[in-house]
Amino acid sequence: MVRDALRQRTVWRGLSDVPADWPSCAVTIGVFDGVHRGHAWLIENTLRAAAERGLPTVLVTFDPHPARVLGLPRDTSALSSIERRADIARELGVDRVCVLPFTPELARMGPAEFVENVLVNALHASSVVVGANFTFGHRGAGDVATLRHLGARHGFTTRGVHLMPTDGAECSSTHVRGCLRRGDVLAASRALGRPHEVEGVLTSDHEVAISEGTALPRPGRYAGLASGHPVELVVTSSPRSDSETLELQCPDIPGALGETVRVQFLEQRGT
Structure with missing residues (x-):
């Protein structure tokens, strides 16, 4: 057995x-x-x-x-x-x-x-x-x-x-992380073969609590999806720590509070 x-x-x-x-x-x-x-x-x-x-x-x-x-x-x-x-x-x-x-x-x-x-x-x-x-x-x-x-x-x-090459560089996890640090989520998507995504728990203040050490794009605004639902994504950096947080902005936040959501980054909107 x-x-x-x-x-x-x-x-x-x-x-x-x-x-x-x-x-x-x-x-x-x-x-x-x-x-x-x-x-x-x-x-x-x-x-x-x-x-x-x-x-x-x-x-x-x-x-x-x-x-x-x-x-x-x-x-x-x-x-x-x-x-x-x-x-x-x-x-x-x-x-x-x-x-x-x-x-x-x-x-x-x-x-x-x-x-x-x-x-x-x-x-x-x-x-x-x-x-x-x-x-x-x-x-x-x-x-x-x-x-x-x-x-x-x-x-x-x-x-x-x-x-495999991509955008004039080797297609590697290091390359993808570099793209994210620049906020170039489109280049990251080309290397990954799909949009970069993270998973987290939806909290009461429209933030997604993600695991420590998760790769996020540089602080700024991004168009994205949350569990398939179009959202505006805001990555912010705390002045008191090296950690970053992810906020969802849309009229109807998908999912119930405390629920796990999968968030995809589609395009940079600006800083």
Whole structure:
């Protein structure tokens, strides 16, 4: 009964959730924050590799963002929640999503140990598809060439996929965050393949309470949608903190107070 439940679960929260009898599969690995067009291209290549051998697919992602755990000076504001990330991956055709808790212990794993523990022993990978700039293992010691070498030892193939360009830059989560910092939600939409969206709880003062660390566009006014309803969106920054708030302005606020709403940013109206 427990084994059957694990086999049917589409999101695995750690390697302990992976059924012991999970079959050989095609795996893709990355943070996948936002699941932008570049990620979709990577997933498409993974699905193609899986179809060639009649394999199921597994997307491996990390939570929290590795750079946050490692203390790297990078913007790690979230473009999507883990739940939304998994939903989009499944919509694109991925069979299972494996969320690895990114802990200091995982960060200390060498490339060979990561491959053995995650790809070989737990997931039984037969094919691994990653971005051409993929690094893994302690201090990023492993790259695509390392993965290919270890794959030859353990019996899986490795495919490195070139990054997709967008607006003269690499289509990446870093690029999307940069667009949002400039308030250029149209450029962010082009990279994502859909409008940037956040989820939050509707409060009594027409504000949406969002999770700390969520990526928002720069303070200003935006045309948008809230649960499919046209709204004016106002992003404001508190002078007493680095946090930002999101306000909805429309004659008829959609949803009941305390209800979760999904907000999409369509166009900048001005500051």
